[in-house]
Amino acid sequence: MDSFPFELVSPEKLLISEEVQHVVVPGVEGEFGVLAHHAPFMSVLKPGVVKVYKTEGGEPQKLFVRGGFADVNPKGLTILADDAIPLEQLDVSHIDDLIKDAQEDVAEATSDEAALKAQLRLSHLLQVKAVEG
């Protein structure tokens, strides 16, 4: 299987930059897998887990992202993550904090649109907690 260049960057540093086989990305409208020769594509991320497969069928490297953007172009995949933490270093309390923030946002939302957004975020976070926590 062909590999392609993958980059994961957070505002504070470049976390990953290497050739990979397969990456599963948590897009807002559903998770999607990226293989080599993917069509140009851009998506907003939901809070969730990015899975990076360096080799075919190998164990994926998992990282929690709080949100961000994925940009697939002919030169490879770039994820601009708000905050990326390797899953093994992730504390449940960190997710709990984020959930609490999201709950506050839901409560304080002034418009329907903002409330909907916050609600969506909250449900994504609860999902992550249920799966990984």
Next chain:
Amino acid sequence: MASLKDLRNRIASVKATQKITKAMQMVAAAKLRRAQSAAEAARPYAERMERVLANLGESLKNSPEAPLLLSGTGSDKRHLFVVATAERGLCGGFNGSIVRLARLKAEKLLAEGKEVQFLTIGKKGAELLRRNYGGLIRERIEFPANKAPSFASADEIAKKVLELYQAGEFDVATLFYSQFRSVISQIPTAQQIVPAEIPASDEAVAVAGGAIYEYEPSEEEILEELLPKNVAIQIFKGLLENAASEQGARMSAMDSATRNAGEMIKKLTLNYNRTRQAQITKELIEIISGAEAL
């Protein structure tokens, strides 16, 4: 002429000062290295962000649905100056030159009959601006002095700026900070952050290879998420550059202070030795003339 004791005291005090400036220089050098590597680490994100923005912005620039952050309010009457300076002094002309640039621009805009408001980051900038524009400072943000700027804090500042923008408090926001070139050269810079300036997109087009992008969700929605983030990133970049510049400026300021102190010690020591010699000669003359009189 000063007495020997006075001179001795002065030499001791200048030596103590020299020790402090020397230590400050070395601390600044160590911090500079750290600040520089932090600035470098943040560069990839900003670069990718610019590329993505260029890609999107080009296709949406002239569309009526373009978000307010991209198209602007259509007026440039009311300005917000975000002035980022240091929390501490003793770093040469660092704070002064940023504030001078901001003041210059502010005067120009005020003369044109426009409104200017300030949002200051860092204690020193607020202190310097208070003298002339005390009433125009909307908000002062201060950080604990010894902490490197984090993205979270930049994000908070961005939120404040965006809130003011949403509330219609200003039309154009400009960020003032000092760009780091080298230890001896930091360039005060004014950068417009709202409405967003879309970078030229030659490279972006080349990257996409002319292929058509698919967006999820729609382009407008992505842009709406991206633009506020871009403001935060620009502020973060400014803060990091500022941190490196501050340490660089402090390093060279302390270096010259150490050198000046060295020169002063040399002069005072010379003076001290001369005075001592004069006193010895005087005493000798007294003894000799006393012996001759006998």
